[in-house]
Amino acid sequence: MATSYFPERSAPPVRDSSSPASPAPGAPSRSANALSARITSVLSASYADLEIRDALETLDSRQIQNTAETRRQLRLDVQKEVVECNGEIVKDFGQVAQQLRRIGSAISSLNTFCDEMRTHIAAANRDTGPVLEEATSLISQRKQIEAKQHILTAFASHFFISETDSTVLTSTAEPVNEEFFQALTRVRRIHHDCQVLLGTEDQRLGLEVLEQSSKQINAAYQKLYRWIQREFKTLDLENPQINASVRRSLRVLAERPALFQSCLDFFAEARENILSKSFYAALTGSASDTQQLNTKPIEFQAHDPLRYVGDMLAWAHSTTVSEREALEVLFISEGDEIKRSIQAGLESEPWLRGEGDEEIFDGKKALDQLVSRDLAGVARLLRQRTEQVIQSHDDATLAYKIANLVGFYKSTFVKLLGADSEILDLFTTLEGSAMRQFRANMRDHVATVQSELSVAPGDLSPPDFLEEALQMLKVLARSYDTSIAAVDNGGDSFQSVLAETLDPFLSGCENLGKGLEEPGNAIFAINCLTTVRAVLSLYSFTSDRLGDMDDTIGEHKSKLIEYQTEYLTHASGLQPLMGALSEIDESLDSIRTIPKLPPFMPESLVGISQHLDEFLPSALIDAAENLKQLRNRSMIQEITEEAAGKFCEGFEFVESKILAADDLLYNGTDADLTEEQTPTLRDLFPRTSGEIRVLLS
Structure with a gap:
């Protein structure tokens, strides 16, 4: 601070203990102690104390000068201020006491009023107690009724369908669309959830709901079954994009295996009739009003019998490919779903399950069987026409070419429909019929040739009947070489052809050679065998027969060597x-x-x-x-x-x-x-x- 409230004091003069002015050591000792205590108190005071700092700040705010007069008046002024403050406080407390007396009277009046209110409330409680109890009971009953109403509403919404959905599900006038499938899915879920109701003590409700849902489901499947039949009548399989609703309907109908199979039977019968008419129209050109032919009839343009049979087989193959591609969308793309649906249907109707561990549903196998059934009518007509061609011609090469052609298409249909397809019986029958006709024609030809055999040619060249047989053999070998049989069995099946077309003529040549002298018989045999060998060597599937012929030629060659040796020996x-x-x-x-x-x-x-x-x-x-x-x-x-x-x-x-x-x-x-x-x-x-x-x- 600018002003020091404690000016420095000059040190008191040191007095000698022997000075006469020093006080006597007895009486003044108390004043000395008081001063010492005062000094000690002052010296021990900490100027950092908060109270001292506050006091000093108060003095500083009053602008008090540190003078002797001020120091003498300071105590009096402070005491005066204290007395004035106490007076004001006493005055204020008097007002407070007056307010407290008013508050006390107000509290007394409030206590009296509260007592009166308690009396009235007690009387009101006695009067309203029964009413409150009844109201509480009614509120509890209302909550129970609301809970039951909520449960009933939830039950009705889950286990019952609306009249609109029921109409969509069962009415034949309504279309089979997304709403139908949604309603059917909901009813099936209701039917499944009825098991929960049947597990309760009172099963009457569960049985009623189960019976109602069963009727609705059966009616829905019957409607779906009839709708699919109508769709099959107008279904355009030429369009690769088959209606998605038909595929979905078949997948859903598969849950009723009996209806599903009946639907497939109906479809196969309808397609068989359609394909039979199409094949007959392709043959004769007599198309119906709704069918337009873009090509000439097969019977008009195929004058050659082999081409006629080939065109019929080609038409059947093309139709089979188209039929399979169209139906593949129904059974392959939805194969797993149909299998699962049939599995679910057999679980719900176990009496329909067959004996053994046979596969429930194979989409590819079902597709092959359905295509085979669709082509049953075409197969009958094809068999009839082909057998007519085979039996009406005496040409053995034609019968063999037809047999090879049928065998080629048989291998093609095996790859297309599988080895278990029923339509393969057609090709087996036709191939066997052609081969029987071929053998019969060849035997007749051989019998005719044998009746005309006389002597060997003078130049020992192969006889004319052998040359003719070799020309026929070339035709048969080329036909066989272009068939799939040459690859499948390595030429084994051609051995039977050689037995029919070559061996009888070789036997005839051998008989002619027996009437010749040496070396003419050996020369004639070698000329015949080498001529035959030149023809057979063109084909790889005759290697076994070539080996046998080489051995025979070697034997005749050895005879000629012996003859020449004897000639040289005699002539020399x-x-x-x-x-x-x-x-x-x-x-x-x-x-x-x-x-x-x-x-x-x-x-x-x-x-x-x-x-x-x-x-x-x-x-x-x-x-x-x-x-x-x-x-x-x-x-x-x-x-x-x-x-x-x-x-x-x-x-x-x-x-x-x-x-x-x-x-x-x-x-x-x-x-x-x-x-x-x-x-x-x-x-x-x-x-x-x-x-x-x-x-x-």
């Missing part, structure tokens, strides 16, 4: 030498007898040697002339070369015996026994095996 003059040496063995005594054999006499041996020299230059040409009627020129050369090889082997045998005899008689121990030198066998027969091989190569 070696036959006497080889005949004489056939009895000579390897013993020395036997070899000594060789020069004494008639063919080895000098005159005879020289004549044989000269004949051999004359034969060798044209030996191969003369030998090949024996086989000039063999049509395979390379085989002539091959047979002649092999025969020449065997001839050389025979010559080597003769040469070896001649050399052995010369060594024994002229160079061995017997040389001293000879009195005079005679020509050796080698001198008389100078040709060597090397020279023979060179001349015959």
